[in-house]
Amino acid sequence: MLASSRRNSEYFSITSANESLDKLRSTSRVIESGILPEFDDPPSNNRTSYSSSFSNSVTPLAPDPGSSLNTAYNLGTLNRPFTLTDFVGNSNVSDIYRFNLASNSSFNLSLNGLTADVNVELLNGSGTRIRCSNASGTTSEWIDSILNTGTYYVKIFQHSGNTNYRLSISATPIVNGVRTVLGNLGADTFTWQSGFNRTVISGNGNVDFGSGGLDTLNLGLANISSTTTRLNLANANGGGVLYNPGNGVRVFDAITLNNSNQILFEGIDRIRFADRTINRFVRPNDPLFNQQWNLHMMGVHNAWHFTKGSTNVVIGVQDTGLGVNNNGNIHPELRAGNTIRFGNNYRDEFTGGDYYTSHGSAVQGIIAARSNNGMGISGINWNSPVLNIDVLGGDQADYNLAEATKVMITQANSRGRKLIVNMSLGGGGRDFAFEQLIANNQSNALFVISSGNSDINSISYPANLASIYSNVIAVGASWGTRDANNSATTPGDRISYPWFWGSQYGTGLTLMGPSEVIAPYADLNGQFSYWGTGSTSGFNGTSASAPNIAGVASLVWSANRNLSATRIKQILSQTAFDLGARGYDPVYGHGFVNADAAVRRAMAIGRGTA
Structure with a gap:
């Protein structure tokens, strides 16, 4: 495992496939998130990129539209x-x-x-x-x-x-x-x-x-x-x-x-x-809600009309654990009373590539922060319990992927709950015990996994299992209206900077979710605040996009608990907002997740439609 001398800590997060597979395999214990090399800030780009709706190009850039009919930029047939x-x-x-x-x-x-x-x-x-x-x-x-x-x-x-x-x-x-x-x-x-x-x-x-x-x-x-x-x-x-x-x-x-x-x-x-x-929207009283463009762009504020989450669903978070303060308390924005823990396994030891900020706290906060409490942000799911297990860092108490997955499935099944597992991680060799658990639980367990951040045409492991299993979703990262440099971007476009960092794409990519977003921030000194506020940049990478998708999936399953994990993946794919080439394409998958349409689809099935 390589350490990172962090020059600008707020710009980084542990994300999928940040290191080569060979380096990951050389560690004494698999570090599923990879390591975090030193990154340079992406340069500013005043010329903004066009959406790829009319092109298969990964990073299309149109010429400046002319100011006469003869020099007009041709968009082709609009349909x-x-x-x-x-x-x-x-x-x-x-x-x-x-x-x-x-x-x-x-x-x-x-x-x-x-x-x-x-x-x-x-x-x-x-x-x-x-x-x-x-x-x-x-x-x-x-x-x-x-x-x-x-x-x-x-x-x-x-x-x-x-x-x-x-x-x-x-x-x-x-x-x-x-x-x-x-x-x-x-x-x-x-x-x-x-x-x-x-x-x-x-x-x-x-x-x-x-x-x-x-x-x-x-x-x-x-x-x-x-x-x-x-x-x-x-x-x-x-x-x-x-x-x-x-x-x-x-x-x-x-x-x-x-x-x-x-x-x-x-x-x-x-x-x-x-x-x-x-x-026709729900506006919670959390003061940072208006800045949570990721929820708005996914239509979560519309979907909340129908469900804000259910105790029939449990959300598993396999990550670094949660940052705690000197009193042993987790970030106040996280629902401590509704977070299931195993001894001290939930604690973030701040090892395994991110030695300063709690990656797991940010991930869990996006999914299930305390909502409508007049403080901080709103979580996507207000009610479903969260089961947090530390699998990253190679620490003595950490579980491996198979161990954590088995515990989560057992806990969910024993309570008659459906399970959604968020995995904002990637890398390492194949874990066949873990894969067998996926294969054996395609009805009751859905896995939402980051595609990786190396800006290459290949999905990292284990997200690439989405090509094999119908209960695995591989998630790419999309921009909102601004990038980390505050340059204008086209909402939905795949995040890709003019350096080696960007959302991985390729065969098996399922959906796009928002990234560079507000999320709970916790550091090793027990300090709590928020990514994406003040001088702290947004929580980024496909690590951030995966929990956005997982949170939406938990709303869909809450709206109709009789659905299988396979059907939840199908619904999210079917109702996504199409991006890139028409229909499915390996750069954008099925498109950008649409919470309102997906929940409405689940409700319609519950009313007896096909």
């Missing part, structure tokens, strides 16, 4: 959600994008992340303006419309000042008279358009929620009042309408208008009628 980031200002007053529609489609556009005033226009193939949005100041711009087959342009231009922007657009073909509208991973606005018996809207998470941007169904523009509609909102015990938008039957909220037209929707933060507004 799915797409997001990119760029800049307009004094040195570049406008950007123009071109796209084609192969059929009559529902078109939706949002322009977020503004720090100055810009406007946006939608032009037809001849360059004639057909729609525009010119909100004042830094207010987000949006266009929601029906477009015919043909060529179109989007023009973004400066009104005053300099600003990055995040452009999100989607176009969904109109099939059998049904208007389907898809949002992106930020704040979107949706409206009612006449001429359709049924409109289906999916918000798809909202990274802008904490800054006040809401996924909004705006019926006030059509002068639709709540008193002239029939509202049928879903809840854990009933309500809503079962509908299959093409990726599995889910429980949708529903509004029926006085002309019998129906609007089905999910992932919506706010319904705005002409006479009143209804919020």
Whole structure:
């Protein structure tokens, strides 16, 4: 095991596959997390990357969009959600994008992340303006419309000042008279358009929620009042309408208008009628919740309407253990009374690659921090017990993977609980006893494992077991709106810095989750605070993305305990927000996890649908 002289400790975490397999095998005891070499801070990059929605390229970078129709950046045929980031200002007053529609489609556009005033226009193939949005100041711009087959342009231009922007657009073909509208991973606005018996809207998470941007169904523009509609909102015990938008039957909220037209929707933060507004999110009173963009981007604040976790599910954390203070107490943000421990095994000895900060405390906090208690952050799961076992560091009391897994399965089975095991670790040789436990428990145990951080086309062990076992999820890491240098990024894009650090990808990658996020911070001196606040950068790597996925999985299983682990993996994959090449691809797997849609899918199955 190699030590690391830590120059800038807040930028690092123990994460998967940080050292070569040969070095790991040379240790006296397998250190599943690998070691932590000295890293340099990633350089700043003022030119921002485009989403890979139209490309199989791992790190696509588009040329600067032109400012005329002839030099417009061609997005090709638009038939799915797409997001990119760029800049307009004094040195570049406008950007123009071109796209084609192969059929009559529902078109939706949002322009977020503004720090100055810009406007946006939608032009037809001849360059004639057909729609525009010119909100004042830094207010987000949006266009929601029906477009015919043909060529179109989007023009973004400066009104005053300099600003990055995040452009999100989607176009969904109109099939059998049904208007389907898809949002992106930020704040979107949706409206009612006449001429359709049924409109289906999916918000798809909202990274802008904490800054006040809401996924909004705006019926006030059509002068639709709540008193002239029939509202049928879903809840854990009933309500809503079962509908299959093409990726599995889910429980949708529903509004029926006085002309019998129906609007089905999910992932919506706010319904705005002409006479009143209804919020469809849960906002806990934890002061850092607004900064937890990872929860918002996954739609956790929407999923909480249906479940906040259940004692029917137990969450296993195999990691470094938990940091304690001089009184032997764990971080106050962790639910001490609901954390199952084995003697002193839960204690972080601060060995095995991270000698200063408690990796396990951050991981457990993302999943199950104390919530709605007026302090710190919100955990994804508020109620399920956590079983924490130290498997990292090679210390005398540590368990190996097979030992820890056997204990967790026995504990869960003896109490009739389902088990989710988070493993923010990687490396070492194959552990066949561990793999046999996975194989024998594909109904009742789900394993969520970090893909690794070496920025290579290969998934680290044991995450690569996702290619073999239907109850293993391999997790990659996605950006939100900013990277560790505070440079603008495209939400959902795979984290990759211009050095040797980035989210591993390849065959078997299942899902993408957020990273560089707020999490509990504990150090060897017994000091407690939070990653991602003040001068302490966010908890990073695929180590951070895995517990985000594990937390969401625990909500899905809490919503329907009759599901198998295999079915939970299937649901999360089926309902994920597609990224990268269309459908499954080895760079983004099935896409970015969608908590609200996954919980709604689990509920629909519980109501007897396939």
